[in-house]
Amino acid sequence: MDEVQYVDWNNSIQILNKAYDSGLFVLIIGPKGTGKTSLVREFAKSKSINLDSINFSLRTRESHLIGTKTLSEGTVSFDEGLLIKSMREGNLLYLDEINAAEADVLLRLDEALDDRRQIALKESTGEIVRAKDSWFVVATINPLTHSGTKELPPQLLSRFPVRISLEYPPENVELEIVKKYVSEKHESDLIQGIKLANTLRQAASVEELFYAPSLRETIAFGKLLENDVSPKEAAMIVFGNVYTQWGNIEFQKVSDIIASMFGN
Ligand SMILES: Nc1ncnc2c1ncn2[C@@H]1O[C@H](COP(=O)(O)OP(=O)(O)O)[C@@H](O)[C@H]1O
Ligand SMILES: [Mg+2]
Known part of the structure; x- marks a missing residue:
């Protein structure tokens, strides 16, 4: 590891x-x-x-x-x-x-x-x-x-x-990094997860959200996919649920983004 x-x-x-x-x-x-x-x-x-x-x-x-x-x-x-x-x-x-x-x-x-x-x-x-x-x-x-x-x-x-x-890498580089930890199998879902992470990072940088996910999270997302968790569920588990600690409005914002990117 x-x-x-x-x-x-x-x-x-x-x-x-x-x-x-x-x-x-x-x-x-x-x-x-x-x-x-x-x-x-x-x-x-x-x-x-x-x-x-x-x-x-x-x-x-x-x-x-x-x-x-x-x-x-x-x-x-x-x-x-x-x-x-x-x-x-x-x-x-x-x-x-x-x-x-x-x-x-x-x-x-x-x-x-x-x-x-x-x-x-x-x-x-x-x-x-x-x-x-x-x-x-x-x-x-x-x-x-x-x-x-x-x-x-x-x-x-x-x-x-x-x-x-050392900032968050460009999306194509982040994909390359995540692929060091997981297989190529789920590439299109990985790309989508990295896109989501960057959307959340952007929102956090202008203080629309309280938290920005890191590379640890995009790697974790990839590992869950590899263990047959669906992309939507993995996105909620890794990227979504953490926002409940700032209350329901914050969480709802992110759930909506996840739904729009991964389907309902
Ligand atoms: N350029 C990279 N190449 C390989 N793995 C990386 C790279 N950047 C980050 N990671 C992985 O992302 C995770 C977080 O990196 P870490 O070095 O702990 O970040 P920091 O010290 O900035 O908090 C680790 O699992 C690390 O191995
Ligand atoms: Mg460190």
Whole structure:
């Protein structure tokens, strides 16, 4: 399942390579489910570089990055966090949804990400940890329209001078991607499902709907078709029903669209 070949439809791997060779950190901007994580995994694989990932939320603490003191049998030691580990080992550090993190966490990151590529372990010995040459950082942010996302402070933004925008792909490319996960059998229904997804994305982008389906959903739609769910039912299950959480009017709007595209 994890072994699906990443479709590099907008040349992002090449940009990552150029950034890596230039020692410039990368920020990937785009909504959920547009392939950001898959892209970075593919890049790490192609470089044979180890990947350390942190998924940021409001609960992410400095200690996740830096480490925590532990006490065992009367001795205090320090369990180093992922940031320190990745710097020491020269790994690829993937900072997912970095704009969900709290300010104090971002401040600590900022220290490591500046040109000196080092950080003082003030939590333990005060040692200055310097990053290995191969250390590389890629971060993602969701567009600010997403609830719960905050603006990244400008100085932190400037640590990532290479920016890749990853939007939903064109319909023909999305079909190519979905077909990596399912057989060709249901192509015309797949095309229709992708069209529906894009109609909903468009409506969400002008705030006529509260939710935009991602590639995860078009792939799920394809998998249900493959397991003999009818196109109309699969569309309701994957694309329609989710809107009931915003009430009946929202749901009805989408059901009508599905009915018009897949028949009653
Ligand atoms: N270009 C692509 N090639 C292959 N699979 C893709 C591509 N883009 C997205 N996918 C698939 O779509 C789903 C969502 O992708 P993911 O990388 O998790 O998105 P994000 O990190 O942006 O939320 C995954 O199942 C992923 O494998
Ligand atoms: Mg992701």
